Structure formats: C-alpha cells, structure tokens
Amino acid sequence: MNLNSTLDLNRWHRWLYVAWFNFVVTYRKTTLGPFWLLAGPALFIVILGSIFTRVNDVPGDIFLPYMAVGVILWTLIGACVTKSTLVFHRNRAQILQGSMTLIEISVVDIISVFLQFLHQSLILVVVFAIYGLNFSWYLLVTLLGIVLIVVNGFWLSLVFGILGARYRDLNQFVAAVMRVAFLATPILWMATSGRGQQLGIYLIANPFYHFLEIVRAPLLGMPISMTSWIVALSITAAGLILANEMYKRFGRLVPLWV
C-alpha cells in the first residue's frame, strides 16, 4: 500500500460532501451558527489590533491588515496541526467499520478545516475593503501559499494522526507547543520593525514564519525571501515522504490502536 493506491480521485466529490456536512453540523445547535467562526477572530482583530498597533508603534493602516491575515492564517495552521493528532480517534467508527481508509479520513478532515478557513477569510475581505489592496499578478502567490499550507496539513494529518493514535500524549504536547508558537511567530508583532528585526536567525528556525510569509507578503505588497521558499518547499517534500513511509509502515496498526 502506498499513498497513490488508496487515493482514488474519482471519489473526491464524496469527500467534499462529507467534509461540508461535518462543517455544517458542527454549528447546528447554536443560534448564530457558523457566524461564531467570524465573531471570534473579528473581536480578536479589532481589540488586539488597536492595542498592538500602539505597542508596536506601527500605523494602523499597515498593522491591522498585517495582523488580520496573520490571525486568520494561524487559525488555519493551528487547526491543521492540533486536529491532526486525534483525527483517527475521532473517526474510530469509520476505521473499525472499514468504511473509510486512513487517507480518506485525513483528506476529509483537511477539507473541513479548509472550509472553515474559507469562511473566515470573509473577515479579510472586509479588512482589505477598508484598507485597500494593490491588485497585481503577485497576489496569485498567496493562493499558492494557501495550497502549500493545505498540502502540509495533509501530511501532518497522517503523520501526527498515526503517532497520535498510538501516543495520546501527542495531543497535549502539540497543544502546548502551538500556544507558544502563536506568540513566537510574527503575528502580533512585526519581523521588519522595532525589536522584531533583531530576531533574524531565530525566525529562520521557525517553520510557521515561512509559510505565513508566502501567503501574507503578497497581500501586503512585500517581497518573499528566498529562504522562506526553500524552507517551505523542503518541509513540504520531506513531510510527504515521511507521511508515505509512516503510512506504509504503521498505517496497518492504526485500527488496532484507536
């Protein structure tokens, strides 16, 4: 078994329905429904944005779009990483009934995370409607960056999913790391102004920074450094290879672990 043999592209629309369904049903019981996906980040951006634009001493029309993109992207990255650790536990029934393969479960999970992101990016539409956006072909790189994040979410889902199926500790560990990573990644502060500039070497070691930059820089009309491309693409390639190996070696044990 390898990744290709179980990834049947003729079934992709089914995964889309299943993911869409999971997304909708999650908010069924609340009065405002998926609106809550917008309310949380909106509040975050308005309140913390006005505080941190002063703390960082950066003009609001530069800082708010910067932070808004960062926060929404972090929600996508964070959801990919933290949801991945328990993905196979959550889908225990489908695994034990033999109705879905691990790959299908991962793909469905990533699609529902992505749907959530698409929904939340409405906030970005509002933010850029207020602060303006320079339209150019360079903006397409943003889309490429989002694709990169989703692809990485997929391999993470397999790798962390398999590890998390065996070691439930992983979920706690990842949650702790992600809380730190949120503040350690330039989202509420800028790497190009103030004291943030002194972090050069350290930032290179932060993988989240590079993925964030590839999506965020084109939206703000900033250049992307070569380092970011190299790191992001290498992580993607290495991750996919690792996922393939892990799946071949340990995938068959997952039904026994969950």
Add this chain to the structure above:
Amino acid sequence: MKCTSDSADSCRYGCDAIALTKLAPTTKPEPDPKPSTKPPLVEAKNLALRIPIFKSSDRSIGISPTRLLGELYFGGTKRAVATLLEDVSFTVQSGERLGIVGANGAGKSTLLRVLAGIYSPTGGQLTVRGSAKGLFDVSLGMLNDATGLENIYMRGLQMGLDLDEIKALVPGIVEFTELGDAIEKPFNTYSSGMRLRLAVSISTMIEPDILLLDEWLGAGDARFSKKVQERMNGLVEKSRGLIIATHNEKLMKSLCTHGLVLSKGMCVFHGPLDQALAYYGETCAGS
C-alpha cells in the same frame, strides 16, 4: 505479508459498486459436491496477526507507597508482542457458508476484521475475491446533531456510494426504519430502539459479495426484529459467501455449511459444520 484482491481495493473499501449489482440468489446453501474449478472466494493460508503492545510492568504492592505512586504515574511499561491470530488456514468456495466458533477472546471478531481488510495480517496469505463487507459496530459513527435522513446520506457517502445511489436507496431505508416523520428529527432525540432501527436499516442497504457477520443482527421489538430477520436472510441469499461468528448454535446449524473452530487465535478445526460443532463441544467448550 501479502494481501491480494482481485478487484482493486475491494478488500479495503468493501462496498464498491459491484455490491450493488443484483446477484443471482444462491438457492441452495449446500456445497457443490463436485470439486469446484472456480477459484475460492476466500483463501487464507497461515494467516497471522501479531501486534506490539506495551505491557505494564509487574508491580509489587509490597514496595513503598511512594514508589508505587510513581510507577502508576509514569505507567512503567515494557514491550511485548501479542499474538491475536496464528496459523489460520481455510478456504470459502462460492456458495459456502462458514461459521466461526470459539470461546470469548478466541479471535473470532479479529479474524472477521482481517477478512474485511480492516486489520492487515502480519503473516501468511489472504486472497479475497469480490467485495467483503462486514456488519460490525453498526450503531457507531452516527452524527448526533444531524437528522436521521442526513445520517443516511452521511453513512452512505462514507460507505462509498454516490449521492444519486443514496437518493435511490433512501425511500426504502426510511420505510424500513418505520421512523415516519421522526426521520427529519435530530439523531440525539431518538430513543435507543429508534437509533438501533436506523443503524440496522442503514448498514444493511449494501449487498456485498461476501457477507461478514459478527453475531446476527437483531433489533427492537418482536415485530421489527422479524423484519430485520427477513432482511438479513435476504442479504445472506444474495451474497455469494457468508462468514459468521456466533455463539448461537441453532442459528449456525440453519445457516452454515462449514465450521471453523478457533482457540486462542489458532485454527484448531476446519471442516463440515456438524463435525466442527462436535469438535468444539468435545474439546473447547468443556475445558
């Protein structure tokens, strides 16, 4: 390890479109007296399933309470290998119905899951020709906040059906559940009987080539239970092969042609049902 299958991935998905095509019902459960020239439906040779487990180390209560607490907290473990199945060999020819007998924990459910392609064997060879689909844990995997109808669609999609195919099946399923208007209500408002009725109706909507059963499905009140009985009989008739694990000897005698006796994960007898049951009665049940 080798796990081969004629139709691509049928061993994994278990419920391809093949399962939907109407198969000529096998009228006679009797095995063909002539040696069949067709390849067997299921061929298992020296099947084994061993998994690494982490066993908690032997704790002595006599040691100081602080050490005991420490060990409990850090969960002192050591590696070991658990053998779930060992040296299981058998074949199921087209039209044959195999009953698996064995004490609790003998590996009956595990073997069925291996046949369904959920657990991959770590040793031996397994060939499954056609779609093998099991009815395991039928009531698991329902979405609580979704309505009964939505759950039918959801489970159908997960089982590999297209929306059109599900749409065609829905009236039949809804009628079978006898839930009426409640089908539009959220699943978590259902009583346990209603939940089971929906689960059974959904999981029996697909007709596999090879039906794998972990105990016979029974649900609800006497009348509904009879309906389920008929539905199950229909599934058995339409399938080309049946493998069932059950403790109900009477049921097994009425259904099966062959028997397989499992003891501690090992296949200790495989042959005609009467002999298998006799063997089981003499050796395993008594001990």
